[in-house]
Amino acid sequence: MNVxxxxxxxxxxxxxxxxxxxxxxxxAEGASVVVAARRQAELDGLVDEITQSGGTAIAHAGDVRDExxxxxxxxxxxxxxxxxxxxxxxxxxxxxxxxxxxxxLADWTKAVETNLxxxxxxxxxxxxAMVARGGGSLIFTSTFVGHTVAFPGMVTYAASKSALIGLAxxxxxxxxxxxxxxxAILPGGTDTAMYREMNDTKEAQDFVISLYxxxxxxxxxxxxxxxxxxxxxxxSFTTGSAMLVDGGVSVNRT
Numbered sequence: 001m002n003v004x005x006x007x008x009x010x011x012x013x014x015x016x017x018x019x020x021x022x023x024x025x026x027x028a029e030g031a032s033v034v035v036a037a038r039r040q041a042e043l044d045g046l047v048d049e050i051t052q053s054g055g056t057a058i059a060h061a062g063d064v065r066d067e068x069x070x071x072x073x074x075x076x077x078x079x080x081x082x083x084x085x086x087x088x089x090x091x092x093x094x095x096x097x098x099x100x101x102x103x104x105l106a107d108w109t110k111a112v113e114t115n116l117x118x119x120x121x122x123x124x125x126x127x128x129a130m131v132a133r134g135g136g137s138l139i140f141t142s143t144f145v146g147h148t149v150a151f152p153g154m155v156t157y158a159a160s161k162s163a164l165i166g167l168a169x170x171x172x173x174x175x176x177x178x179x180x181x182x183x184a185i186l187p188g189g190t191d192t193a194m195y196r197e198m199n200d201t202k203e204a205q206d207f208v209i210s211l212y213x214x215x216x217x218x219x220x221x222x223x224x225x226x227x228x229x230x231x232x233x234x235x236s237f238t239t240g241s242a243m244l245v246d247g248g249v250s251v252n253r254t
Contacts, residue, residue: 007085087130182239184241
């Protein structure tokens with residue numbers, strides 16, 4: 001059964017990892033998908049993969065910190081597919097890593113603009129388009145870091161990503177009467193390029209895996225299934241939530 005049949009979705013951060021897997025899953029479930037990221041070549045490869053599997057997708061590359069890019073994605077969804085029902089705003093940068101006194105204002109600002117301001121800009125244009133369709137689902141990728149667990153040297157990432165929970169909750173209340181839901185997904189460790197960048201030694205990877213009660217990471221495809229739940233009518237009464245999909249790391253004390 002195609003749970004997103006006749007739906008139109010935007011997936012930002014679709015060139016790799018969770019976004020890539022989610023775009024493929026949305027298309028397999030019947031949605032027409034606008035895929036977005038900075039890297040055009042990777043997006044083109046994703047579109048080819050989706051279309052060869054019988055799905056429908058188009059790509060648009062750009063910088064999520066640019067307001068005109070946020071507007072262009074919504075315009076593209078409406079012009080090519082007739083509207084917008086779902087948006088997965090899956091953008092993220094680690095930002096500066098290290099002691100807080102060593103973080104420059106410029107690096108802080110860049111990370112906040114990428115992780116948080118981009119989500120505000122996205123919602124600014126996505127929510128009205130969903131209202132015009134009679135409702136929809138806004139989904140943001142936050143993190144458990146800074147919400148249930150904290151790590152030293154990650155102040156910028158924790159602050160900018162955790163703020164997405166507040167954004168989702170405010171949007172959930174503001175647009176509830178117009179049929180638009182807003183939720184944040186809080187992934188745990190997932191085997192993506194960002195994870196490998198952050199944990200670039202075997203010792204670091206072994207330490208991270210030891211934090212999880214199941215002693216393993218998630219795959220991007222596992223995360224995509226949780227995003228699909230929030231995108232679909234199965235979550236019709238779920239809004240304003242910070243949904244942990246973290247393999248139990250937040251509750252593990254062993």
